Amino acid sequence: MVANKIIMDLYDGNNAFELIKEVITPALERIGSKWADGDIALSQEYMASRISEDIVDSILPPESSTRRDVPVIGLTTLGDEHMLGKRILSAFLKASGFKILDYGDMKAELVARNIKNDGVDVIIVSVLMLNLVSEVRELRSVFDREGIDTKILVGGAPFLFDHDLWKEVGADSMASDAMESFEQINSLMGIVQ
Numbered sequence: 534m535v536a537n538k539i540i541m542d543l544y545d546g547n548n549a550f551e552l553i554k555e556v557i558t559p560a561l562e563r564i565g566s567k568w569a570d571g572d573i574a575l576s577q578e579y580m581a582s583r584i585s586e587d588i589v590d591s592i593l594p595p596e597s598s599t600r601r602d603v604p605v606i607g608l609t610t611l612g613d614e615h616m617l618g619k620r621i622l623s624a625f626l627k628a629s630g631f632k633i634l635d636y637g638d639m640k641a642e643l644v645a646r647n648i649k650n651d652g653v654d655v656i657i658v659s660v661l662m663l664n665l666v667s668e669v670r671e672l673r674s675v676f677d678r679e680g681i682d683t684k685i686l687v688g689g690a691p692f693l694f695d696h697d698l699w700k701e702v703g704a705d706s707m708a709s710d711a712m713e714s715f716e717q718i719n720s721l722m723g724i725v726q
C-alpha cells in the first residue's frame with residue numbers, strides 16, 4: 534500500500550506523533566477539502582480515513598508500564614463520528630501513564646451517568662463538527678443539574694479557531710494538542726509536575 538510505505542519510510546520508531554501532525558492530519562484535511570469541493574465522494578474520504586487509522590494504529594506507542602490510577606480520565610465525542618483525534622489523544626495519554634476510559638460517542642446524559650458510576654475526575658471531549666460544539670454546553674447543564682463536579686476539558690478544530698469558545702460553552706479548560714491536554718489535566722487536578 535502506497536500510503537503505508539510513505540509513512541514507514543519516514544517512521545523512525547519514535548516520531549509517531551510528529552508524523553501524525555505533519556503528514557497524516559494535513560493529508561486528511563486536504564482530502565476533506567476535496568470532498569467539500571465535490572471532487573471526491575464521501576466513501577473515498579471514508580476509505581482514506583480507514584487507511585489512516587490502520588497506519589496510525591501501527592505506529593502509536595504502547596501503554597506505559599508505569600500506570601497511575603488517579604486522576605480517572607474519561608474520553609468521549611458528543612455526536613461526532615470523527616474518532617481519529619480521540620484515538621491519538623487516548624494513545625498519548627496512555628503512553629504517559631494515565632488510565633483512560635473511552636466512552637466512544639455518547640449523548641450528554643449518558644456521559645454524565647457513566648462518569649458518575651466510574652468516578653471520572655476529568656472528561657475530555659473531542660469535537661470536530663462545528664454544530665456539535667453546543668453539545669458541550671448541554672453536558673455542562675447536565676453536570677450543573679446533577680451536581681457533578683467532573684472537570685470538562687475540550688479540544689478539536691472549533692476550539693482552535695476560536696480561543697474563547699471553550700469558556701462560552703462552559704468547559705473548564707481547553708487544549709490544542711495531546712501534550713497540552715496532559716498539562717491541562719495536571720493543572721485542573723492541581724498536580725505539580
Ligand code: B12
Nearest residue numbers: 562565569582614615616617618659662663687688689708
Ligand atoms: C475522515 C473524515 C470523516 C470520516 C470519519 C471516520 C472516523 N471514524 O473518524 C467520515 C467519512 C465518517 C466523516 C463523516 C462526516 N464528516 Co468528516 N471529515 C473527515 C476528515 C477528512 C478528516 C478528519 C480526521 O480524522 N482528521 C485527522 C485527525 C487526527 O485530526 P483531528 O480530528 O482534527 O484531531 C486532531 C486535533 O484536532 C486534536 N484533537 C481532536 N480532538 C481533541 C480533543 C482534545 C481535548 C485535544 C487536546 C485535542 C484534540 O488532536 C488530533 C491530533 O492532532 C475531515 C477533514 C478535516 N479538515 O478535518 C472531515 C470533516 C471534519 N468532515 C466534515 C463533515 C461535514 C462530515 C459529515 C457531516 C459528512 C456527511 N455529510 O455525512 C459527516 C459527519 C458525521 C458526524 N456526525 O460526525 C467536515 C466538517 C465541517 C464542519 N464545519 O464542521 C470536514 C472538515 C470536511 C470538510 N472540509 O468539509 N468524516
